[in-house]
Amino acid sequence: GIQVEQSPPDLILQEGANSTLRCNFSDSVNNLQWFHQNPWGQLINLFYIPSGTKQNGRLSATTVATERYSLLYISSSQTTDSGVYFCAVGFILTGGGNKLTFGTGTQLKVEL
Amino acid sequence: DTGVSQDPRHKITKRGQNVTFRCDPISEHNRLYWYRQTLGQGPEFLTYFQNEAQLEKSRLLSDRFSAERPKGSFSTLEIQRTEQGDSAMYLCASSLGGGREKLFFGSGTQLSVL
Numbered sequence: 254g255i256q257v258e259q260s261p262p263d264l265i266l267q268e269g270a271n272s273t274l275r276c277n278f279s280d281s282v283n284n285l286q287w288f289h290q291n292p293w294g295q296l297i298n299l300f301y302i303p304s305g306t307k308q309n310g311r312l313s314a315t316t317v318a319t320e321r322y323s324l325l326y327i328s329s330s331q332t333t334d335s336g337v338y339f340c341a342v343g344f345i346l347t348g349g350g351n352k353l354t355f356g357t358g359t360q361l362k363v364e365l
Numbered sequence: 366d367t368g369v370s371q372d373p374r375h376k377i378t379k380r381g382q383n384v385t386f387r388c389d390p391i392s393e394h395n396r397l398y399w400y401r402q403t404l405g406q407g408p409e410f411l412t413y414f415q416n417e418a419q420l421e422k423s424r425l426l427s428d429r430f431s432a433e434r435p436k437g438s439f440s441t442l443e444i445q446r447t448e449q450g451d452s453a454m455y456l457c458a459s460s461l462g463g464g465r466e467k468l469f470f471g472s473g474t475q476l477s478v479l
Contacts, residue, residue: 284466294454294473296408301467339407343466348415350396351466355407 255280257342257356265362266330274325274359276340284343285316286353287325291336299325303343330363337361367391369471371457377477378447385443386474390459397440398468399432400456401425408456408470414440415462447478 256279266272276285284303288296300307300314302323307314311330316323323340337360341353370389378384390397395416400408411430412422416437426432429447434440444451454475458468 286468288470294475296456296470298467298469341407345466346413346421348418348420349462349464349466350398350413350415350420351460351468352410352413352421353400353408353468354410358407 255282255342255354257340257354259338259340259356259359261359262357263360263362265364268331268363268365270330270363271326271328272330272361274327274338274361276323276325276356278321278323278340278342278356280321282318282342283345284351285318285323286341286343287314287323288339288341288355289334289336290339290358296339327361330361332363332365335361335363369457369459369469371455371471371474373474374472375475375477377479379479380447380449382447383443383445384447384476385441386455386457386476388440388442388457388471389438390440390457391461391469393461394459394469395437395462396460396466397434398458398460399440399442400458400470402454402456402473403452411442444476447476449478452476452478 287299397414399411402408414434454473458470
């Protein structure tokens with residue numbers, strides 16, 4: 254099956270710092286999504302980004318599908334950014350549904 | 366838009382008992398998914414519905430697991446004869462369909478099998 258590797262596995266930042274999270278995948282995919290899982294377990298969809306660049310506030314993401322990687326940029330980090338960041342690659346199923354394979358995750362802690 | 370709702374939030378059961386979880390997707394979403402997440406891992410796909418039709422099942426979904434979506438709205442996931450290895454967070458997600466495949470997840474049901 255497809256391999257989805259994320260780096261770094263753990264990251265500690267001071268509030269206000271910037272960071273880049275990386276997601277590498279081993280095969281062609283139909284789409285890619287980034288999620289934030291907060292300390293209470295809720296998964297929040299940050300981006301649906303099969304290719305190109307998108308921005309949402311302090312977050313932006315870039316996917317280069319031909320080179321099989323995606324990057325998530327967090328600027329001016331805040332303590333509420335703490336949690337686990339997952340990338341997930343998607344394959345279209347029978348009937349058009351989207352099966353996601355999740356990466357290994359990056360555990361982020363933002364300190365005051 | 367109230368988001369994806371799951372019930373219960375937590376379930377503790379004894380080995381061998383049956384449990385059932387409920388998921389209410391975002392109202393206009395016609396695709397519904399079940400995932401399972403164990404500690405320290407990312408979620409893993411279990412099954413998916415297009416309206417009331419169950420179109421895909423993972424090999425992770427043993428014969429003890431059954432999922433339904435009777436009227437194309439809410440869904441239930443039942444686990445029969447629970448085992449300790451079933452302990453996990455069970456997550457439900459939905460998407461709009463029609464090429465709009467951004468998934469929105471519920472808060473999950475945390476199952477503990479004693």
